[in-house]
Amino acid sequence: MKLALLVVLLAGCVREAQSSSQGQQDGIVRSIFEVISTTNRYFVELGFDAASYEDPGATGSNTHALWLDGWRGLLIDGDHENETINLHRAFVTSSNVVALLRKLGTPLEPDYISIDVDSTDLYILERVLTTLRPRVVTIEYNSNFGDGDSSALAFPDTDWMPLGASKGAFAATCFYGSSASAIYAVATAAGYVVVGVVYGLDLVLVRASLWPHPGIPLANLTKRLDTWPAMSVEDAAALIDHSVYAAGGSLCAARRAAAIALRRLARAPNLEPCTCFLGDADCVQFTKGCSCFRDLADLPVPDCVDVTSPHAADVKAVSVEGHRWRARVDLPAAYLDRLDASWFRTSVKIDVGPGGATEKYG
Ligand SMILES: *[C@@H]1O[C@H](CO)[C@@H](O)[C@H](O)[C@H]1NC(C)=O
Numbered sequence: 001m002k003l004a005l006l007v008v009l010l011a012g013c014v015r016e017a018q019s020s021s022q023g024q025q026d027g028i029v030r031s032i033f034e035v036i037s038t039t040n041r042y043f044v045e046l047g048f049d050a051a052s053y054e055d056p057g058a059t060g061s062n063t064h065a066l067w068l069d070g071w072r073g074l075l076i077d078g079d080h081e082n083e084t085i086n087l088h089r090a091f092v093t094s095s096n097v098v099a100l101l102r103k104l105g106t107p108l109e110p111d112y113i114s115i116d117v118d119s120t121d122l123y124i125l126e127r128v129l130t131t132l133r134p135r136v137v138t139i140e141y142n143s144n145f146g147d148g149d150s151s152a153l154a155f156p157d158t159d160w161m162p163l164g165a166s167k168g169a170f171a172a173t174c175f176y177g178s179s180a181s182a183i184y185a186v187a188t189a190a191g192y193v194v195v196g197v198v199y200g201l202d203l204v205l206v207r208a209s210l211w212p213h214p215g216i217p218l219a220n221l222t223k224r225l226d227t228w229p230a231m232s233v234e235d236a237a238a239l240i241d242h243s244v245y246a247a248g249g250s251l252c253a254a255r256r257a258a259a260i261a262l263r264r265l266a267r268a269p270n271l272e273p274c275t276c277f278l279g280d281a282d283c284v285q286f287t288k289g290c291s292c293f294r295d296l297a298d299l300p301v302p303d304c305v306d307v308t309s310p311h312a313a314d315v316k317a318v319s320v321e322g323h324r325w326r327a328r329v330d331l332p333a334a335y336l337d338r339l340d341a342s343w344f345r346t347s348v349k350i351d352v353g354p355g356g357a358t359e360k361y362g
Protein backbone atom coordinates (compact mmCIF):
# COMPACT_ATOMS: atom_id res chain seq x y z
CA MET A 1 0.00 0.00 0.00
CA LYS A 2 1.46 3.33 -0.90
CA LEU A 3 0.78 6.72 0.59
CA ALA A 4 2.08 10.20 0.14
CA LEU A 5 4.95 10.75 2.52
CA LEU A 6 5.52 13.54 4.91
CA VAL A 7 8.76 12.93 6.68
CA VAL A 8 11.72 10.70 6.15
CA LEU A 9 14.29 9.98 8.81
CA LEU A 10 17.64 8.57 7.86
CA ALA A 11 20.33 7.88 10.41
CA GLY A 12 19.19 10.70 12.59
CA CYS A 13 18.62 13.43 10.05
CA VAL A 14 15.07 14.52 9.33
CA ARG A 15 14.16 15.76 5.87
CA GLU A 16 10.93 17.29 4.72
CA ALA A 17 9.34 15.49 1.81
CA GLN A 18 9.68 17.25 -1.52
CA SER A 19 8.14 14.75 -3.90
CA SER A 20 6.12 11.60 -4.40
CA SER A 21 6.36 8.58 -2.14
CA GLN A 22 8.33 6.82 -4.75
CA GLY A 23 10.88 9.63 -4.88
CA GLN A 24 11.26 9.49 -1.11
CA GLN A 25 11.83 5.75 -1.00
CA ASP A 26 14.22 5.92 -3.88
CA GLY A 27 16.05 8.77 -2.19
CA ILE A 28 16.56 6.98 1.08
CA VAL A 29 17.74 3.77 -0.61
CA ARG A 30 20.11 5.79 -2.78
CA SER A 31 21.55 7.56 0.28
CA ILE A 32 22.22 4.21 1.91
CA PHE A 33 24.10 2.87 -1.12
CA GLU A 34 26.22 6.05 -1.06
CA VAL A 35 27.38 4.83 2.36
CA ILE A 36 27.71 1.07 1.78
CA SER A 37 28.16 1.10 -2.03
CA THR A 38 26.62 -1.47 -4.37
CA THR A 39 27.68 -5.01 -5.34
CA ASN A 40 25.42 -6.93 -7.76
CA ARG A 41 22.83 -4.13 -8.29
CA TYR A 42 20.15 -6.83 -8.00
CA PHE A 43 16.78 -5.97 -6.47
CA VAL A 44 13.68 -7.93 -5.48
CA GLU A 45 10.29 -6.25 -5.07
CA LEU A 46 7.61 -8.35 -3.34
CA GLY A 47 4.18 -6.76 -3.90
CA PHE A 48 4.81 -4.82 -7.13
CA ASP A 49 1.13 -3.90 -7.55
CA ALA A 50 1.22 -3.00 -11.27
CA ALA A 51 1.81 -4.46 -14.76
CA SER A 52 4.73 -2.22 -15.66
CA TYR A 53 6.83 0.62 -14.31
CA GLU A 54 4.72 3.04 -16.38
CA ASP A 55 1.32 1.56 -15.39
CA PRO A 56 -0.92 4.56 -14.69
CA GLY A 57 -2.68 2.47 -12.02
CA ALA A 58 0.61 1.88 -10.25
CA THR A 59 0.86 3.45 -6.83
CA GLY A 60 4.61 3.83 -6.92
CA SER A 61 7.41 1.31 -7.10
CA ASN A 62 10.42 1.22 -4.80
CA THR A 63 12.65 -0.12 -7.58
CA HIS A 64 11.71 2.08 -10.57
CA ALA A 65 14.55 4.57 -10.12
CA LEU A 66 17.03 1.73 -9.63
CA TRP A 67 15.75 0.08 -12.83
CA LEU A 68 16.23 3.34 -14.72
CA ASP A 69 19.78 3.41 -13.27
CA GLY A 70 20.49 0.03 -14.87
CA TRP A 71 19.83 -2.24 -11.92
CA ARG A 72 17.99 -5.50 -12.68
CA GLY A 73 16.15 -8.00 -10.57
CA LEU A 74 12.93 -9.78 -9.79
CA LEU A 75 9.43 -8.39 -9.30
CA ILE A 76 6.56 -10.45 -7.88
CA ASP A 77 2.90 -9.54 -7.73
CA GLY A 78 -0.30 -11.45 -7.02
CA ASP A 79 -2.12 -10.11 -10.09
CA HIS A 80 0.33 -9.12 -12.81
CA GLU A 81 3.17 -10.47 -14.93
CA ASN A 82 5.48 -8.89 -17.51
CA GLU A 83 8.48 -10.64 -19.00
CA THR A 84 10.24 -7.41 -20.03
CA ILE A 85 10.78 -6.40 -16.43
CA ASN A 86 10.98 -9.95 -14.97
CA LEU A 87 7.64 -9.50 -13.22
CA HIS A 88 6.18 -12.83 -12.07
CA ARG A 89 2.68 -13.53 -10.92
CA ALA A 90 2.58 -15.35 -7.58
CA PHE A 91 0.99 -15.06 -4.18
CA VAL A 92 3.91 -14.74 -1.78
CA THR A 93 3.54 -16.30 1.67
CA SER A 94 5.87 -17.00 4.56
CA SER A 95 5.88 -20.66 3.52
CA ASN A 96 6.75 -20.22 -0.16
CA VAL A 97 8.92 -17.11 -0.28
CA VAL A 98 12.35 -18.70 0.03
CA ALA A 99 11.60 -21.47 -2.48
CA LEU A 100 10.08 -18.93 -4.87
CA LEU A 101 13.12 -16.64 -4.74
CA ARG A 102 15.37 -19.66 -5.28
CA LYS A 103 13.36 -20.89 -8.26
CA LEU A 104 13.32 -17.45 -9.87
CA GLY A 105 17.08 -17.07 -9.62
CA THR A 106 17.60 -14.57 -6.81
CA PRO A 107 21.23 -14.40 -5.65
CA LEU A 108 21.96 -15.16 -1.99
CA GLU A 109 22.97 -11.56 -1.29
CA PRO A 110 20.89 -9.20 -3.43
CA ASP A 111 21.65 -5.52 -2.86
CA TYR A 112 18.03 -4.69 -2.10
CA ILE A 113 14.72 -6.36 -1.23
CA SER A 114 11.44 -4.43 -0.90
CA ILE A 115 8.57 -6.10 0.99
CA ASP A 116 5.10 -4.60 0.70
CA VAL A 117 2.29 -7.18 0.66
CA ASP A 118 -0.06 -5.36 3.09
CA SER A 119 -0.38 -8.34 5.40
CA THR A 120 2.19 -11.00 6.32
CA ASP A 121 5.24 -8.82 5.58
CA LEU A 122 6.73 -9.60 9.01
CA TYR A 123 6.80 -13.37 8.45
CA ILE A 124 8.06 -13.01 4.91
CA LEU A 125 10.93 -10.91 6.29
CA GLU A 126 11.60 -13.49 9.00
CA ARG A 127 11.77 -16.38 6.49
CA VAL A 128 13.84 -14.46 3.94
CA LEU A 129 16.40 -13.60 6.62
CA THR A 130 16.69 -17.24 7.71
CA THR A 131 18.35 -17.94 4.38
CA LEU A 132 19.23 -14.89 2.28
CA ARG A 133 21.44 -11.96 3.19
CA PRO A 134 20.05 -8.94 1.35
CA ARG A 135 22.21 -5.90 2.05
CA VAL A 136 19.28 -3.48 2.30
CA VAL A 137 15.61 -4.20 2.98
CA THR A 138 12.59 -1.89 3.05
CA ILE A 139 9.46 -3.28 4.67
CA GLU A 140 6.07 -1.74 5.20
CA TYR A 141 5.05 -1.35 8.84
CA ASN A 142 1.76 -0.38 10.47
CA SER A 143 2.13 2.99 12.22
CA ASN A 144 -1.43 2.75 13.56
CA PHE A 145 -0.01 0.05 15.86
CA GLY A 146 2.56 2.44 17.37
CA ASP A 147 2.39 1.68 21.09
CA GLY A 148 5.86 2.47 22.44
CA ASP A 149 7.37 -0.73 23.75
CA SER A 150 4.12 -1.77 25.45
CA SER A 151 3.11 -4.24 22.75
CA ALA A 152 4.31 -5.68 19.45
CA LEU A 153 1.02 -5.96 17.56
CA ALA A 154 1.32 -8.06 14.45
CA PHE A 155 -0.78 -9.37 11.59
CA PRO A 156 -1.34 -13.15 11.83
CA ASP A 157 0.73 -15.51 9.71
CA THR A 158 -2.24 -16.46 7.53
CA ASP A 159 -0.54 -19.62 6.25
CA TRP A 160 -0.60 -21.12 9.72
CA MET A 161 -2.79 -19.26 12.16
CA PRO A 162 -6.57 -19.85 12.05
CA LEU A 163 -8.33 -16.58 11.28
CA GLY A 164 -11.75 -17.02 12.88
CA ALA A 165 -14.18 -14.59 11.26
CA SER A 166 -11.41 -12.41 9.75
CA LYS A 167 -10.63 -12.64 6.05
CA GLY A 168 -6.97 -12.07 6.85
CA ALA A 169 -6.61 -9.43 4.16
CA PHE A 170 -6.33 -5.66 3.85
CA ALA A 171 -9.84 -4.12 3.72
CA ALA A 172 -8.97 -0.40 3.59
CA THR A 173 -8.87 -0.21 7.39
CA CYS A 174 -5.94 -0.02 9.80
CA PHE A 175 -5.76 -3.84 9.77
CA TYR A 176 -2.63 -4.58 7.73
CA GLY A 177 1.01 -5.37 8.38
CA SER A 178 2.77 -5.32 11.74
CA SER A 179 4.01 -2.80 14.27
CA ALA A 180 7.47 -1.26 14.10
CA SER A 181 8.30 -3.03 17.41
CA ALA A 182 7.57 -6.47 15.94
CA ILE A 183 9.63 -5.79 12.82
CA TYR A 184 12.42 -4.19 14.83
CA ALA A 185 12.75 -7.34 16.98
CA VAL A 186 12.82 -9.70 14.00
CA ALA A 187 15.35 -7.52 12.15
CA THR A 188 17.61 -7.16 15.16
CA ALA A 189 17.56 -10.88 15.92
CA ALA A 190 18.67 -11.56 12.32
CA GLY A 191 21.60 -9.11 12.52
CA TYR A 192 19.99 -6.13 10.80
CA VAL A 193 19.80 -2.54 11.99
CA VAL A 194 16.97 -0.07 11.32
CA VAL A 195 18.66 2.91 9.68
CA GLY A 196 15.72 4.73 8.13
CA VAL A 197 11.99 5.24 8.36
CA VAL A 198 9.46 6.68 6.00
CA TYR A 199 6.89 7.54 8.65
CA GLY A 200 3.57 5.81 8.21
CA LEU A 201 4.97 3.57 5.51
CA ASP A 202 8.31 1.78 5.52
CA LEU A 203 11.23 0.84 7.75
CA VAL A 204 14.66 0.60 6.14
CA LEU A 205 17.02 -2.15 7.31
CA VAL A 206 20.71 -2.70 6.58
CA ARG A 207 22.95 -5.60 7.53
CA ALA A 208 24.48 -4.43 10.81
CA SER A 209 27.98 -5.45 9.71
CA LEU A 210 27.78 -2.99 6.78
CA TRP A 211 26.49 0.06 8.63
CA PRO A 212 29.06 2.36 10.25
CA HIS A 213 26.58 4.41 12.32
CA PRO A 214 24.23 3.67 15.20
CA GLY A 215 20.73 2.65 14.11
CA ILE A 216 17.50 4.46 14.96
CA PRO A 217 16.31 3.64 18.49
CA LEU A 218 13.01 1.76 18.69
CA ALA A 219 11.47 4.62 20.68
CA ASN A 220 11.82 6.87 17.62
CA LEU A 221 9.72 4.49 15.52
CA THR A 222 6.75 3.62 17.71
CA LYS A 223 4.77 6.85 17.86
CA ARG A 224 1.20 6.14 16.91
CA LEU A 225 0.02 7.71 13.66
CA ASP A 226 -3.54 7.03 12.53
CA THR A 227 -3.57 6.55 8.79
CA TRP A 228 -6.58 4.33 8.09
CA PRO A 229 -10.20 3.94 9.25
CA ALA A 230 -11.13 1.76 12.24
CA MET A 231 -10.60 -1.98 11.94
CA SER A 232 -13.38 -4.48 12.60
CA VAL A 233 -13.68 -6.57 15.76
CA GLU A 234 -13.34 -9.74 13.63
CA ASP A 235 -10.01 -8.57 12.21
CA ALA A 236 -8.77 -7.34 15.59
CA ALA A 237 -9.39 -10.79 17.09
CA ALA A 238 -6.90 -12.26 14.61
CA LEU A 239 -4.00 -9.99 15.66
CA ILE A 240 -1.19 -11.30 17.84
CA ASP A 241 1.44 -9.75 20.08
CA HIS A 242 4.52 -11.01 18.27
CA SER A 243 6.85 -10.55 21.25
CA VAL A 244 4.80 -13.10 23.20
CA TYR A 245 4.81 -15.54 20.28
CA ALA A 246 8.54 -15.07 19.61
CA ALA A 247 9.29 -15.84 23.27
CA GLY A 248 7.67 -19.27 22.88
CA GLY A 249 4.10 -18.34 23.82
CA SER A 250 1.18 -20.17 22.27
CA LEU A 251 -1.02 -18.58 19.62
CA CYS A 252 -3.67 -18.17 22.30
CA ALA A 253 -1.25 -16.39 24.65
CA ALA A 254 -0.15 -14.09 21.80
CA ARG A 255 -3.80 -13.32 20.92
CA ARG A 256 -4.60 -12.75 24.56
CA ALA A 257 -1.77 -10.22 24.94
CA ALA A 258 -2.87 -8.48 21.74
CA ALA A 259 -6.50 -8.29 22.90
CA ILE A 260 -5.44 -6.76 26.23
CA ALA A 261 -3.32 -4.15 24.41
CA LEU A 262 -6.11 -3.37 21.92
CA ARG A 263 -8.68 -2.86 24.67
CA ARG A 264 -6.27 -0.56 26.48
CA LEU A 265 -5.66 1.45 23.32
CA ALA A 266 -9.40 1.62 22.61
CA ARG A 267 -10.28 2.76 26.11
CA ALA A 268 -7.62 5.41 26.58
CA PRO A 269 -7.47 7.40 23.35
CA ASN A 270 -6.95 10.63 25.25
CA LEU A 271 -4.21 9.31 27.48
CA GLU A 272 -2.07 8.42 24.51
CA PRO A 273 -2.94 11.06 21.96
CA CYS A 274 -1.91 10.34 18.41
CA THR A 275 -1.81 12.22 15.16
CA CYS A 276 -4.45 11.75 12.48
CA PHE A 277 -1.47 11.50 10.21
CA LEU A 278 -2.81 11.99 6.71
CA GLY A 279 -6.06 13.68 7.67
CA ASP A 280 -7.89 10.34 7.51
CA ALA A 281 -11.54 11.45 7.78
CA ASP A 282 -12.49 8.60 10.08
CA CYS A 283 -9.81 9.66 12.51
CA VAL A 284 -10.46 13.39 12.29
CA GLN A 285 -14.19 12.92 12.86
CA PHE A 286 -13.67 10.66 15.85
CA THR A 287 -13.64 13.37 18.49
CA LYS A 288 -11.84 11.37 21.16
CA GLY A 289 -8.74 11.08 18.99
CA CYS A 290 -7.50 8.30 16.79
CA SER A 291 -10.03 5.95 15.29
CA CYS A 292 -8.06 2.79 14.53
CA PHE A 293 -9.08 0.96 17.75
CA ARG A 294 -12.41 2.80 18.18
CA ASP A 295 -14.61 -0.31 18.19
CA LEU A 296 -12.40 -2.53 20.33
CA ALA A 297 -13.11 -1.43 23.90
CA ASP A 298 -14.91 -4.72 24.59
CA LEU A 299 -12.88 -6.98 22.36
CA PRO A 300 -13.11 -10.48 23.89
CA VAL A 301 -9.92 -11.58 25.65
CA PRO A 302 -9.32 -15.29 25.03
CA ASP A 303 -8.80 -17.59 27.99
CA CYS A 304 -5.71 -19.72 27.60
CA VAL A 305 -4.61 -22.69 29.61
CA ASP A 306 -0.95 -22.37 28.85
CA VAL A 307 0.88 -24.03 31.67
CA THR A 308 -0.06 -27.68 31.95
CA SER A 309 1.55 -30.18 34.28
CA PRO A 310 3.76 -32.88 32.84
CA HIS A 311 1.80 -36.11 32.72
CA ALA A 312 4.69 -38.17 33.93
CA ALA A 313 7.86 -36.90 35.49
CA ASP A 314 10.90 -39.14 35.55
CA VAL A 315 11.26 -40.52 39.11
CA LYS A 316 14.44 -42.32 40.09
CA ALA A 317 14.75 -44.16 43.40
CA VAL A 318 17.95 -43.01 45.07
CA SER A 319 18.03 -44.86 48.38
CA VAL A 320 15.85 -46.94 50.70
CA GLU A 321 16.71 -47.32 54.43
CA GLY A 322 14.14 -49.20 56.45
CA HIS A 323 10.98 -47.11 56.26
CA ARG A 324 12.72 -44.06 54.82
CA TRP A 325 13.22 -43.65 51.15
CA ARG A 326 14.45 -40.92 48.87
CA ALA A 327 13.88 -40.40 45.19
CA ARG A 328 14.78 -37.87 42.55
CA VAL A 329 12.05 -36.30 40.40
CA ASP A 330 13.24 -34.94 37.06
CA LEU A 331 10.86 -32.34 35.69
CA PRO A 332 11.05 -31.32 32.05
CA ALA A 333 13.33 -28.26 31.81
CA ALA A 334 10.46 -26.05 30.65
CA TYR A 335 8.80 -26.33 34.04
CA LEU A 336 11.76 -25.50 36.20
CA ASP A 337 11.57 -21.73 36.01
CA ARG A 338 7.84 -21.63 36.65
CA LEU A 339 7.62 -24.29 39.32
CA ASP A 340 4.26 -23.91 40.99
CA ALA A 341 3.13 -26.39 43.62
CA SER A 342 -0.49 -25.94 42.63
CA TRP A 343 -0.13 -28.20 39.63
CA PHE A 344 2.57 -30.45 41.08
CA ARG A 345 0.74 -33.50 42.45
CA THR A 346 2.53 -36.69 43.26
CA SER A 347 1.41 -40.22 42.85
CA VAL A 348 3.77 -42.64 44.53
CA LYS A 349 3.72 -46.41 44.20
CA ILE A 350 5.72 -48.33 46.80
CA ASP A 351 6.34 -52.05 47.06
CA VAL A 352 6.49 -52.98 50.77
CA GLY A 353 7.96 -56.01 52.48
CA PRO A 354 8.86 -59.51 51.39
CA GLY A 355 5.17 -60.37 50.78
CA GLY A 356 5.17 -57.93 47.88
CA ALA A 357 2.08 -56.00 49.08
CA THR A 358 1.60 -52.85 47.12
CA GLU A 359 0.40 -49.60 48.59
CA LYS A 360 -0.39 -46.50 46.63
CA TYR A 361 -0.18 -42.96 47.86
CA GLY A 362 -1.82 -40.26 45.76
C1 LIG B 1 15.34 9.90 18.60
O1 LIG B 1 14.47 10.75 19.32
C2 LIG B 1 15.14 11.62 20.20
C3 LIG B 1 14.08 12.32 21.04
O2 LIG B 1 13.05 12.84 20.25
C4 LIG B 1 15.98 12.58 19.38
O3 LIG B 1 16.65 13.49 20.21
C5 LIG B 1 17.00 11.76 18.58
O4 LIG B 1 17.74 12.60 17.71
C6 LIG B 1 16.33 10.68 17.76
N1 LIG B 1 17.39 9.80 17.25
C7 LIG B 1 17.41 9.36 16.01
C8 LIG B 1 18.56 8.52 15.61
O5 LIG B 1 16.54 9.62 15.22
Ligand SMILES: *[C@@H]1O[C@H](CO)[C@@H](O)[C@H](O)[C@H]1NC(C)=O
Nearest residue numbers: 051052053054082083084085
Ligand atom coordinates in the same frame (compact mmCIF):
# COMPACT_ATOMS: atom_id res chain seq x y z
C1 LIG C 1 6.06 -4.42 -19.53
O1 LIG C 1 6.91 -3.48 -18.88
C2 LIG C 1 7.46 -2.49 -19.72
C3 LIG C 1 8.41 -1.68 -18.85
O2 LIG C 1 7.77 -1.16 -17.71
C4 LIG C 1 6.35 -1.68 -20.35
O3 LIG C 1 6.90 -0.72 -21.23
C5 LIG C 1 5.38 -2.60 -21.08
O4 LIG C 1 4.28 -1.84 -21.56
C6 LIG C 1 4.89 -3.68 -20.13
N1 LIG C 1 4.03 -4.62 -20.83
C7 LIG C 1 2.78 -4.83 -20.45
C8 LIG C 1 2.02 -5.87 -21.24
O5 LIG C 1 2.24 -4.23 -19.53
